[in-house]
Amino acid sequence: SQQGEEDPQALSIQEGENATMNCSYKTSINNLQWYRQNSGRGLVHLILIRSNEREKHSGRLRVTLDTSKKSSSLLITASRAADTASYFCATPWAGQGGKLIFGQGTELSVKP
Amino acid sequence: GAGVSQSPSNKVTEKGKDVELRCDPISGHTALYWYRQSLGQGLEFLIYFQGNSAPDKSGLPSDRFSAERTGGSVSTLTIQRTQQEDSAVYLCASSLVSRGLNTGELFFGEGSRLTVL
Numbered sequence: 001s002q003q004g005e006e007d008p009q010a011l012s013i014q015e016g017e018n019a020t021m022n023c024s025y026k027t028s029i030n031n032l033q034w035y036r037q038n039s040g041r042g043l044v045h046l047i048l049i050r051s052n053e054r055e056k057h058s059g060r061l062r063v064t065l066d067t068s069k070k071s072s073s074l075l076i077t078a079s080r081a082a083d084t085a086s087y088f089c090a091t092p093w094a095g096q097g098g099k100l101i102f103g104q105g106t107e108l109s110v111k112p
Numbered sequence: 113g114a115g116v117s118q119s120p121s122n123k124v125t126e127k128g129k130d131v132e133l134r135c136d137p138i139s140g141h142t143a144l145y146w147y148r149q150s151l152g153q154g155l156e157f158l159i160y161f162q163g164n165s166a167p168d169k170s171g172l173p174s175d176r177f178s179a180e181r182t183g184g185s186v187s188t189l190t191i192q193r194t195q196q197e198d199s200a201v202y203l204c205a206s207s208l209v210s211r212g213l214n215t216g217e218l219f220f221g222e223g224s225r226l227t228v229l
């Protein structure tokens with residue numbers, strides 16, 4: 001299976017703290033994406049990092065990619081209660097076609 | 113519309129009945145995907161359309177599941193003779209795909225929550 005794994009499965013922090021989520025994958029990729037899902041809603045794209053990039057920033061988000069270790073991390077700085085959601089990493093399917101393979105997700109709870 | 117639209121948002125049905133779930137992708141998006149998400153789980157890929165054809169239907173769990181797409185736009189996912197294990201949220205997404213390679217993001221709808229009693 002190409003499906004990656006995310007770590008931790010659940011994370012609970014206080015507002016203002018940083019949250020770090022990790023993702024590991026199994027095959028060579030040309031990009032890795034992170035998505036967010038609020039409870040009962042669809043997924044929203046957060047950031048895409050290409051295989052030739054090592055780090056990327058978007059607002060309070062910082063994503064790193066280590067292709068040698070087949071791993072990525074998502075850091076949310078100065079977290080807010082509104083960041084409470086599930087976060088998923090996704091990689092393009094190694095075969096033909098355009099589907100993404102999603103990890104199991106990290107459920108983040110930010111307490112006010 | 114501006115985003116991916118799915119209907120119904122909620123569907124409760126009795127075991128053995130057929131259900132149809134509809135997805136209206138973002139205009140101009142050639143690729144359309146169906147995923148299934150069980151409670152507290154990640155996303156399970158079901159089927160992928162490029163235009164009206166489905167080059168990858170490897171995720172459909174059984175022959176009770178089928179999907180079609182017409183006019184390169186709206187897609188319908190049909191589940192026949194529903195079972196309790198079919199209860200899940202069915203998510204549709206669309207994207208721009210060039211030459212079969214997805215190098216960009218997927219845009220998701222809000223999902224259709226199916227409950228089979």
